[in-house]
Amino acid sequence: MSDDVSTVRVNLAERSYDIRIGRGVLADAVAFATERAAVAHLAVITDSNVDGLYGDAMADRFVEAGIETQVLVVDAGEMSKSSEVAVSLWETMLDEGCDRQSVVMAVGGGVIGDLAGFVAATYTRGLTFFQTPTTLLAQVDSSVGGKVGINLEGGKNLVGAFWQPHGVLIDTDVLGTLPDREYRAGLAEVVKYGVILDADFFAYLEAHADAINARDASVLRQIIERSCRLKADVVEADEREITGRRAVLNYGHTFGHALEAATGYERLLHGEAVAIGMACASRLAEQMGRIDASVTTRQLALMERLGLDTQTPEDLDPDELVQLMYRDKKVHDGELRFVLPTRIGEVEMVAGPSDEALVIASIRG
Structure with a gap:
């Protein structure tokens, strides 16, 4: 393997897999897949934006290798993560002769990763599948981590499964x-890893912000590899969110999911939210006396250098956002729980902030 390629191993006993970056x-997709699974029939699931760029080309590689392959294309956008689209994919796969030995990519x-993974997890009670993510956020x-699912009108990812891929090719x-807006949205998740798990990584991002903005290939591989390793460590410790360790990955997501729901899943990209x-x-952690203002200031400064808006849209009602948060999967016995920082590189799960504190935290800074 060349020095320009690295591998992160996710160790989950018989569900272990490699992330090649x-x-x-x-x-190398055909070799990557066939080394890890018997691939006689492949369903490539992609969207209308990616199909012409990478979906068809991916299918062609497998066809040239003598593997029967179909391409299933859905409309681009969050609205495709729905039960209606999942049913349509199941029906099409049945029509195309997919069976228990078929593989989903x-x-x-x-x-697409969430939707295709959910379809793979449920069709004939589970198919082998691979992830080839084409956005920074997905990469x-x-x-990584096996969370797959679809949205309901009332909230994100409320129907889903834990279904690990057989491999991830990045x-x-x-x-x-990748359009600039999509690229910057992915950087939000990169920043998240530094805040929740790795102060040195956060400092690396601060030091290399210009190179990140320029999409420097070497720096990109470094930040993708480190992000995947940090997530893999968490998934290995708490694959199915039983111990609570995996919950740290939800930093910013309770507010973020409410923002997405309030804007109809069409106005904000996930990373922007x-x-x-x-x-x-x-800001909530500041109000609760868990951090001083410098922790927030560093996060805002880095995200703003990376072209990310950190302000709640002016037209959103903070009270409505709080009500939407109560639909979040992390609500326990009617009580909201939040991942909040104690310093850069460390977070804790905190239960029961007041609705008033949440409204204040939701207002533009």
């Missing part, structure tokens, strides 16, 4: 075609 590695961003976060070259959510969560 490097430039141009999509060209997700080619796209977080929406550093949603493609090609940093695909980020060259998480960036604002992290700012809100840090």
Whole structure:
């Protein structure tokens, strides 16, 4: 393997798998998949934006290798993470002859990874699947860890499963075609890892912000690899969110999911909502006396250098946001729980902040 390619191993006993990261590695997709599973029939699930860029090309590689392959294309966007689209994919897979030996490959961003993974987890009670994420957010976060699912009108990811991929193939070259807004949204999740788990990584991001903005290939591989390793460590310790350790990955997400719901899942990208959510969560921690203002200031400064808005949209009602938070999966016995920082590199789960404190934290800083 070349020095430009690295591998992060997710150790989960018989569900263990590799994350391969490097430039141009999509060209090795057939070997990557067939080394890890018997692939006689493949369903490539992608979206209308990615199909022409990478979906069809991925399918062609497998066809050239003599593997029967179908491409299933859904509309791009969060609205495709729905029960209606999942049913349509199941029906199409049945029509195309998919059976228990078929393999699913997700080619796209977080929406496609979540949706295709959910379809794989449920069709004939579970199919082998691979992730080939094409957005930065999916590369550093949603493609790793086995959380798959769809949305309900009332909230994100309320129907889903834990279904680990057989492998994740991350090609940093695909980020060259990623629109600027999508790229910056992915950086929110990168910043999150520094805040919750690794102060040195946070400092690295501060020191290399210009290179990150320039999409420097070497720096990108470093931040993707470190983000994947940090997430893998958490998943290995708490694969199914039983001990509570995995909950640290939800920093900023309770506020963020409420922001997404309040804007109909169409106005804010997930990473944009998480960036604002992290700012809100840090302000909440300040109110509760858990951190001083410098912890929030560093986060806001880094996110703003990376082109991320950290302000709650002016037209949103903070009281409505609080009510939406009570639909979050982390509500326990009617009590909201938040991942809040104690310093850069460390967070804790905190229960029961007042609704008033949440409203104040949600207001533009």
